[in-house]
Amino acid sequence: MDQVTIFSEYVRRKGLKNTSQRMTILETFLGSKSHFSTEDLYFELRKKHPKIGYATVHRTLKLFAECGIASELDFGDGQTRFEPLDLNQHHDHLVCTHCGLIVEFTEPQIEKLQEQVAAQYNFKIERHRHELYGLCANCAKQS
Amino acid sequence: MDQVTIFSEYVRRKGLKNTSQRMTILETFLGSKSHFSTEDLYFELRKKHPKIGYATVHRTLKLFAECGIASELDFGDGQTRFEPLDLNQHHDHLVCTHCGLIVEFTEPQIEKLQEQVAAQYNFKIERHRHELYGLCANCAKQS
DNA sequence: CTCAATGCAAACTATTTGCATTCGA
DNA sequence: TCGAATGCAAATAGTTTGCATTGAG
Numbered sequence: 204m205d206q207v208t209i210f211s212e213y214v215r216r217k218g219l220k221n222t223s224q225r226m227t228i229l230e231t232f233l234g235s236k237s238h239f240s241t242e243d244l245y246f247e248l249r250k251k252h253p254k255i256g257y258a259t260v261h262r263t264l265k266l267f268a269e270c271g272i273a274s275e276l277d278f279g280d281g282q283t284r285f286e287p288l289d290l291n292q293h294h295d296h297l298v299c300t301h302c303g304l305i306v307e308f309t310e311p312q313i314e315k316l317q318e319q320v321a322a323q324y325n326f327k328i329e330r331h332r333h334e335l336y337g338l339c340a341n342c343a344k345q346s
Numbered sequence: 347m348d349q350v351t352i353f354s355e356y357v358r359r360k361g362l363k364n365t366s367q368r369m370t371i372l373e374t375f376l377g378s379k380s381h382f383s384t385e386d387l388y389f390e391l392r393k394k395h396p397k398i399g400y401a402t403v404h405r406t407l408k409l410f411a412e413c414g415i416a417s418e419l420d421f422g423d424g425q426t427r428f429e430p431l432d433l434n435q436h437h438d439h440l441v442c443t444h445c446g447l448i449v450e451f452t453e454p455q456i457e458k459l460q461e462q463v464a465a466q467y468n469f470k471i472e473r474h475r476h477e478l479y480g481l482c483a484n485c486a487k488q489s
Numbered sequence: 490c491t492c493a494a495t496g497c498a499a500a501c502t503a504t505t506t507g508c509a510t511t512c513g514a
Numbered sequence: 515t516c517g518a519a520t521g522c523a524a525a526t527a528g529t530t531t532g533c534a535t536t537g538a539g
Binding site for chain 2: 502503504505506512513514
């Protein structure tokens with residue numbers, strides 16, 4: 204089931220409405236590079252849909268997160284970012300503190316060890332955040 | 347070298363001043379439970395030092411982070427938290443999403459795997475953030 | 490038709506800053 | 515003495531909300 208379908212069904216199930224703005228935002232959201240902030244997406248959208256409001260973008264992204272097709276990221280720079288969430292493929296992030304480059308990584312062994320840690324403390328994990336901050340290859344070279 | 351010494355030397359080296367407020371904040375910071383927000387510490391301090399200002403607490407905590415005796419935490423609840431940093435003993439956090447309980451954990455194998463991931467992408471890691479969110483034993487029981 | 494969604498502006502919250510005054514070295 | 519630190523109030527920045535109007539079902 205793709206993200207558009209998930210969203211449409213969520214909207215219908217909750218008695219919400221499937222507006223043209225929401226569809227526009229969803230398309231742009233899925234089509235853009237990942238890891239953008241609300242503001243980024245807002246300005247991207249404004250290029251083709253000048254009348255769309257910031258609050259609508261914000262509320263729609265929240266809605267995406269709510270229905271499970273987006274996840275919220277916070278890299279500690281004061282901006283909430285979003286990325287399309289593929290349920291089958293969890294990943295974490297490397298963030299370059301110099302140029303802002305974001306790289307995704309997966310490491311099943313870390314996931315497994317996390318489970319063990321949680322079990323050890325009797326925690327029932329719902330989600331986690333794992334980010335590695337540092338210099339990417341390019342920035343390390345230059346400095 | 348203990349944290350008070352580290353701080354004092356940092357202050358001297360930078361030509362800053364060792365005020366009574368800073369000493370008071372440092373003592374309270376080291377003596378309190380960990381993982382509090384600026385606001386928490388501010389109100390704690392107000393009990394005994396009613397004239398201290400929020401901005402002073404804020405700036406002093408930043409200074410602690412700067413000189414390496416505190417680390418800033420962000421558990422995504424909109425509040426920056428701080429904890430005394432023991433240089434020899436890095437740890438990450440389990441956070442209960444229901445009651446707010448925070449538990450520290452260390453897992454050397456995860457640290458090692460992180461290094462490998464970073465190496466694989468040619469990143470030079472400066473720091474990382476690893477948090478597991480879920481229900482603690484107590485809260486899981488009740489729900 | 491009805492009620493959710495939109496767009497605008499205003500409210501909010503945590504954080505940060507400007508500045509006159511105080512105080513440590 | 516002199517510049518750093520303080521405390522207050524105001525500014526900032528990202529996020530969220532209220533409300534009159536619009537529009538989907």
